[in-house]
Amino acid sequence: MPVFSTPYLEIYHDAPRQILTAKWLRGVMPFELHRGYHALLDQAVERDCRFWLLDIRRRACIDSSDVLWTLNEFLPQVYPRLKRPAYLAFLMAPHHLAGDLADGRVPDPAYYNERPYRNERFTDKEAALEWLQHCHQLEEVAR
Template sequence: MALFSTAYLEITYDADRHVLVAKWLRGVMPFELHRGYHALLEAAVEHDCRFWLLDVRRRAGIDSADILWTLNDFLPLVQPRLKRTTYLAFLMLPHHLAGDLSDGRVPDSAYYDNRPYRNERFTDAEPALEWLQHCQKHETVAR
């Protein structure tokens, strides 16, 4: 059952894995991106879920303004609401991932080291879900 559903985004909660799944259905306008990410945060608060699978495979190319908004405006809102580290697994098409890795505007994984959120990029859902489950287990052991 979708927690949020529009023509551009569907958010579901996988209770068995304790993962929020946000599936972008097409490219979006900035206001849609903002609305979608805020809906994701509200769903995360509602389900006390800090493990997110963000499927961006249908979003062709991501604008640098979107990246800056996500990094500078949205992500700083997450930790005060969820209180602990949030893990974001981005599911991407291989050529988008390759472009991301070569684009100087997109921070590499080390950027997230001292922040209250972690970000990894994947081209297949299974390794993405395995990473999220590993993060869950690591947090359980660390407590």
């Protein structure tokens, strides 16, 4: 059962694994994207959950301006609200990932090494979940 739901986004909390899943249900307008990401951050703060699976496979088109808004406007808000690093696994359709990789405005994963959040892109849900679990284990060891 979702902890948050709109016609374009459902957010689920997997308490045992400490993962929030944001499942986009269709393409969205910019204001919906912004509201959805802010709802995700609110849920993350409420549940103290820093491991996120963002399923964007159903979004018909991922505009680079949406990606840039996420990078430049949204992600800088995550650490100040959560007070700890966040880990974001983006689950993408293969053609979205190919477009993302070809877009020179979208940074490669090394860009995130100096940020208070980590971001990886996947086309396989199990690989995304494994990465999140690995990040969680590394955090536990570091304590």
